[in-house]
Amino acid sequence: MNEETKTFKEEQQQTLSWPFKAWTLLSLIRTQTSLIQCITNFVSMDLMANTLLSSGASPAMIHSLQEIPDFTPNIKSLCINIGTLTPDWLPSMKSAAMVATQLGIPWVLDPVAVSASEYRMKACLELVGLKPSVIRGNASEICALGCGSKGADKVLFITSKFCTHIKGSTVYMELTIRNVQTDVSYGVRGQGVDSSHESMDAVEAAKSLARASGAIVAVSGAVDIVTDGQQVVGAHNGVAMMQRITATGCAVTALIATFVAVDPLHPLEATVSALSIFGVAGEMAMDMAKGPASLRMHLIDCLYGLDQTSVLSRVNITSI
Ligand SMILES: Nc1ncnc2c1ncn2[C@@H]1O[C@H](COP(=O)(O)OP(=O)(O)OP(=O)(O)O)[C@@H](O)[C@H]1O
Numbered sequence: 001m002n003e004e005t006k007t008f009k010e011e012q013q014q015t016l017s018w019p020f021k022a023w024t025l026l027s028l029i030r031t032q033t034s035l036i037q038c039i040t041n042f043v044s045m046d047l048m049a050n051t052l053l054s055s056g057a058s059p060a061m062i063h064s065l066q067e068i069p070d071f072t073p074n075i076k077s078l079c080i081n082i083g084t085l086t087p088d089w090l091p092s093m094k095s096a097a098m099v100a101t102q103l104g105i106p107w108v109l110d111p112v113a114v115s116a117s118e119y120r121m122k123a124c125l126e127l128v129g130l131k132p133s134v135i136r137g138n139a140s141e142i143c144a145l146g147c148g149s150k151g152a153d154k155v156l157f158i159t160s161k162f163c164t165h166i167k168g169s170t171v172y173m174e175l176t177i178r179n180v181q182t183d184v185s186y187g188v189r190g191q192g193v194d195s196s197h198e199s200m201d202a203v204e205a206a207k208s209l210a211r212a213s214g215a216i217v218a219v220s221g222a223v224d225i226v227t228d229g230q231q232v233v234g235a236h237n238g239v240a241m242m243q244r245i246t247a248t249g250c251a252v253t254a255l256i257a258t259f260v261a262v263d264p265l266h267p268l269e270a271t272v273s274a275l276s277i278f279g280v281a282g283e284m285a286m287d288m289a290k291g292p293a294s295l296r297m298h299l300i301d302c303l304y305g306l307d308q309t310s311v312l313s314r315v316n317i318t319s320i
């Protein structure tokens with residue numbers, strides 16, 4: 001249904017149904033123990049794996065290029081995070097992304113610090129060209145990738161030619177990237193992993209990136225924004241101190257991959273549910289925390305222990 005034609009009553013009904021959707025997906029994750037491959041940065045590995053385990057999923061931090069042909073076809077979804085990107089890891093990321101896309105396995109991209117360098121931006125655009133189901137970043141990252149449609153233009157400039165043959169367990173790949181302009185400024189430079197923008201400032205950039213890439217785009221922050229390029233929804237959960245723990249963003253990106261694994265046909269709903277559920281766990285954890293370190297511990301415990309009553313009363317998702 002067209003968003004503009006929705007009546008107030010329909011809007012209200014949808015808002016009321018989000019908590020049930022989030023609870024249903026969390027329950028599926030707990031019963032299905034989905035295998036999730038995470039190719040991620042060194043900082044986030046521990047928190048990411050523990051977040052997925054406490055949600056009920058089975059994380060595997062497997063990144064060797066040699067293992068991808070055997071392993072990746074068996075996963076339920078893939079999370080790729082460029083946080084500590086080096087040239088020797090990028091082929092693994094591309095190979096896993098290509099296998100996932102080829103086999104219809106959903107995958108999620110976290111464009112950590114995408115505007116830190118030309119190298120990182122180009123690598124990230126190549127990954128965007130390999131058709132992620134979801135892209136989740138903080139506001140500065142999504143602005144850099146999609147802002148003023150400058151970044152989005154570059155996504156469109158990418159022409160990717162795939163030639164992937166799966167013979168037994170061997171995947172041969174050939175990837176041609178053309179026209180990625182390296183002589184044009186991508187905007188703000190030297191931005192690190194933390195955001196200097198509010199999530200609401202990145203709504204237009206997120207919509208433009210979603211339209212250019214075909215992915216669902218999520219922007220984390222005080223309100224987590226999720227869009228398919230048309231519809232925009234927000235999850236109003238979480239606490240500000242979650243930003244004071246490194247890799248909570250990375251962890252929630254992997255949680256999105258886990259939610260998409262159990263509902264691959266509805267990636268927008270799965271994404272906003274994951275963000276809200278992680279936020280709810282953060283809110284409950286904050287009641288017991290003395291600071292970032294104890295918040296981190298309680299966050300994992302609260303995600304593990306989340307019950308139906310807490311989810312139904314706390315999940316707060318609305319149209320934006
Ligand atoms: N002001 C805030 N209020 C409530 N929750 C917040 C706030 N800021 C961030 N969060 C939550 O913290 C988590 C991490 O989001 P953040 O935007 O800090 O990611 P990030 O910058 O990618 O983090 P990292 O790179 O360290 O992994 C998300 O679940 C988000 O909803």
Ligand SMILES: Cc1ncsc1CCO
Nearest residue numbers: 041043083084112193247
């Ligand atoms: C601090 C840091 N540096 C590279 S990745 C990372 C984790 C948060 O994104």
Ligand SMILES: [Mg+2]
Nearest residue numbers: 112138249250
């Ligand atoms: Mg991040």
